[in-house]
Amino acid sequence: MMEDSCDDEDFYDGGGDDDSDPDSVVISYDGLMDHDSDDFDDLNSSNLIYYHRSQNYAILNEDDIRQHQEESITQISTVLSISRVAASILLRQYNWSVSKVNDEWFADEEKVRKTVGLLENDTPLPADQELTCGICFENYPRDRMRAVACGHPFCVVCWKGYIGTSINDGPGCLMLHCPDPSCGAAVGHDMVNELASKDDKEKYNRYFLRSFIEDNRKTKWCPAPGCDYAVNFTVGGGNYDVTCHCSFSFCWNCVEEAHRPVDCGTVSKWIMKNSAESENMNWILANSKPCPKCKRPIEKNQGCMHITCTPPCKFEFCWLCLGAWSEHGERTGGFYACNRYEVAKQEGVYDEAEKRREMAKNSLERYTHYYERWATNQSSRQRAIENLHQMQTVHLEKLSDKQRQPESQLKFIIEAWQQIVECRRVLKWTYAYGFYLNEHEHAKKQFFEYLQGEAESGLERLHQCAEKEFQGYLNSEGPSLEFNEFRTKLAGLTSVTKNYFENLVRALENGLSDVDSHAACGRAGSSHNVGGSSGKGRGGKAKGSTSRSSSSKNMDDSGHWSCEYCTYANVRSSTVCEMCQRHR
Amino acid sequence: MASSNLPRRIIKETQRLLSEPAPGISASPAEENMRYFNVMILGPAQSPYEGGVFKLELFLPEEYPMAPPKVRFLTKIYHPNIDKLGRICLDILKDKWSPALQIRTVLLSIQALLSAPNPDDPLSEDVAKHWKANESEAVETAKEWTRLYATGE
Numbered sequence A: 001m002m003e004d005s006c007d008d009e010d011f012y013d014g015g016g017d018d019d020s021d022p023d024s025v026v027i028s029y030d031g032l033m034d035h036d037s038d039d040f041d042d043l044n045s046s047n048l049i050y051y052h053r054s055q056n057y058a059i060l061n062e063d064d065i066r067q068h069q070e071e072s073i074t075q076i077s078t079v080l081s082i083s084r085v086a087a088s089i090l091l092r093q094y095n096w097s098v099s100k101v102n103d104e105w106f107a108d109e110e111k112v113r114k115t116v117g118l119l120e121n122d123t124p125l126p127a128d129q130e131l132t133c134g135i136c137f138e139n140y141p142r143d144r145m146r147a148v149a150c151g152h153p154f155c156v157v158c159w160k161g162y163i164g165t166s167i168n169d170g171p172g173c174l175m176l177h178c179p180d181p182s183c184g185a186a187v188g189h190d191m192v193n194e195l196a197s198k199d200d201k202e203k204y205n206r207y208f209l210r211s212f213i214e215d216n217r218k219t220k221w222c223p224a225p226g227c228d229y230a231v232n233f234t235v236g237g238g239n240y241d242v243t244c245h246c247s248f249s250f251c252w253n254c255v256e257e258a259h260r261p262v263d264c265g266t267v268s269k270w271i272m273k274n275s276a277e278s279e280n281m282n283w284i285l286a287n288s289k290p291c292p293k294c295k296r297p298i299e300k301n302q303g304c305m306h307i308t309c310t311p312p313c314k315f316e317f318c319w320l321c322l323g324a325w326s327e328h329g330e331r332t333g334g335f336y337a338c339n340r341y342e343v344a345k346q347e348g349v350y351d352e353a354e355k356r357r358e359m360a361k362n363s364l365e366r367y368t369h370y371y372e373r374w375a376t377n378q379s380s381r382q383r384a385i386e387n388l389h390q391m392q393t394v395h396l397e398k399l400s401d402k403q404r405q406p407e408s409q410l411k412f413i414i415e416a417w418q419q420i421v422e423c424r425r426v427l428k429w430t431y432a433y434g435f436y437l438n439e440h441e442h443a444k445k446q447f448f449e450y451l452q453g454e455a456e457s458g459l460e461r462l463h464q465c466a467e468k469e470f471q472g473y474l475n476s477e478g479p480s481l482e483f484n485e486f487r488t489k490l491a492g493l494t495s496v497t498k499n500y501f502e503n504l505v506r507a508l509e510n511g512l513s514d515v516d517s518h519a520a521c522g523r524a525g526s527s528h529n530v531g532g533s534s535g536k537g538r539g540g541k542a543k544g545s546t547s548r549s550s551s552s553k554n555m556d557d558s559g560h561w562s563c564e565y566c567t568y569a570n571v572r573s574s575t576v577c578e579m580c581q582r583h584r
Numbered sequence B: 001m002a003s004s005n006l007p008r009r010i011i012k013e014t015q016r017l018l019s020e021p022a023p024g025i026s027a028s029p030a031e032e033n034m035r036y037f038n039v040m041i042l043g044p045a046q047s048p049y050e051g052g053v054f055k056l057e058l059f060l061p062e063e064y065p066m067a068p069p070k071v072r073f074l075t076k077i078y079h080p081n082i083d084k085l086g087r088i089c090l091d092i093l094k095d096k097w098s099p100a101l102q103i104r105t106v107l108l109s110i111q112a113l114l115s116a117p118n119p120d121d122p123l124s125e126d127v128a129k130h131w132k133a134n135e136s137e138a139v140e141t142a143k144e145w146t147r148l149y150a151t152g153e
Helices: A003-007 A062-080 A084-093 A098-107 A109-116 A156-168 A171-175 A189-195 A198-214 A264-287 A341-347 A352-361 A363-402 A407-436 A442-474 A483-509 A513-518 A523-534 A538-543 A545-549 B008-019 B103-115 B125-133 B135-149
Strands: A057-060 A130-132 A139-141 A219-221 A230-233 A241-243 A249-251 A288-290 A297-299 A306-308 A316-318 A560-562 A569-571 B025-029 B036-042 B053-059 B070-073
Touching: A057 A062, A062 A084, A062 A098, A062 A198, A084 A098, A084 A109, A084 A171, A084 A189, A098 A109, A156 A171, A156 A189, A156 A198, A171 A198, A189 A198, A198 A219, A264 A363, A264 A407, A363 A407, A363 A442, A407 A442, A407 A483, A442 A483, A442 A513, A442 A560, A442 A569, B008 B025, B008 B103, B025 B103, B036 B103, B053 B103, B125 B135
Parallel strands: none
Antiparallel strands: A057 A230, A130 A139, A219 A230, A241 A249, A288 A297, A306 A316, A560 A569, B025 B036, B036 B053, B053 B070
């Protein structure tokens, strides 16, 4: 009954190592609300990683794990006045919970002893000079025989075989008993150390270490491939995201990669859906185009560009431009030099509303929309991680050389990339969230898409600045005068983007509840509410979110315009959204 | 006996099986392979297998006694823990094996399994279902099979 409160102390009440381990300190951001000083002035980056409200976990390397394990064993061995071998057997049985062992032991020692096979008194080997081994039936002098506490004699050779077989059968060797079928006496670490081969001892020790992590409710291995760190997690606080020293972030609860602000249920649904559909989807995306009229996917299996959709549609169109074949001819520059793309888009071959209805009806297309964006952000994040790494290992030094700046002054670039990596992760999962958002909750959907759009366009600007503009300074001949401007701009974008994502994360975590009281508000209205409800109207101002509905047509100050429909941030020169092909 | 590389334990077990056989059980090694045993178990009294003589084969793998012997029925038998191929569902033949067990104890356990079928841990799903749904009818079938296949007629 008091198990939970005590359990949390298993690791800590022994050594207080939580405090003494400098590795376990990760930058934490001390609250989200008090950040309304000027975004651009606030270049102090100590609060960049905003999502660790408090550190409720510790990363353990192998030495830490051994140390914790030894501490638990020492504790039990001291408190119960039993050997360390017996203490490890007990702890193994009760999943390495010190408090559970204590509780059970003091409640009914006899029962516990019986359960794990710890006999109270050792029975010595029979007194005879020569004894018969119960396995090979040979007679041996007494000193060639061994027994655990029960005194059942077996010869050294048979013991070795017995222990070796058990170790090679897997982690069950940690709960080995006397070979006598009617005897439950436990075989402990001491026997293994004396009798197992070197390889087997190593295996046994590996199982022993693994058991401490795998059988323990509060520890898990980091799921990243090849990572040897484990995580000790203290439940409470609701945030399950954990970042390992190997830099992999995962959700403690479901062990999928970190997915805050989206909940585990949505994530598992989404992953399930992807695994069921992604292969189909990828194939369809790579090998087909939807018929421009009926939207059924078409695979081009012959050379000619003149496509005729199957009945009942029978629409004839050009594979290249997806325009009606009837309009192709000399006038368009010939059938096979099709330049109709822009023209077709501008003329709006189909009634927009009908097209939208068609799309809504087609669930595959809806799924594709979210899946593509989810997957794109995923790969974009992957590249950003590589960029970050390259930045840290190569580029920063070079830049420091070129621009005559100490590396310590270039931290803002690393911070920008860290922010990009984290934002791509959040953004990616918001597409899973969006997919499951109820179609009929229009206000919520609009509010969500608004926040997502703001965050996304902010991120695009940041990403672009960190990627493209940076190159100029990296490759310049000598120090650039504008480098300080670049610093200000990038740090500013980092900070602004961070704010957008905080808004987004917070709104999704409280289930978009802000929108309930403003359900009737339109898009222009809700844009004010965002600023108002988050306590900092400046996010909007800095980026010009209010200009969404103004004459500048969603243009922001870095020359992007975000698509009304899918919120993708497009470059100034394009007139058609790169993502969803809709007109500006 | 060509037993130069046969472990002492197997030789001793074999000798003891031949000199002091367990009641209702006989086991003798094959001429050409001392690890292969021809086994006969008499159907226990008061069981549906009473009056039957059941042939089994038993093989001691290289790892024996660290690994359990392999045993299967050669005579067809209607029993919820024995399948069509004669394979036996018995814990000591799997995870509950201990090197301190012997051929004799294994065969005695199989004999006991004939007296006490356990349809809750079935190997043969159909037979077990039959056993649970209508035990007396299943017992009749078992008796019938014993008469048909295990009486050497």
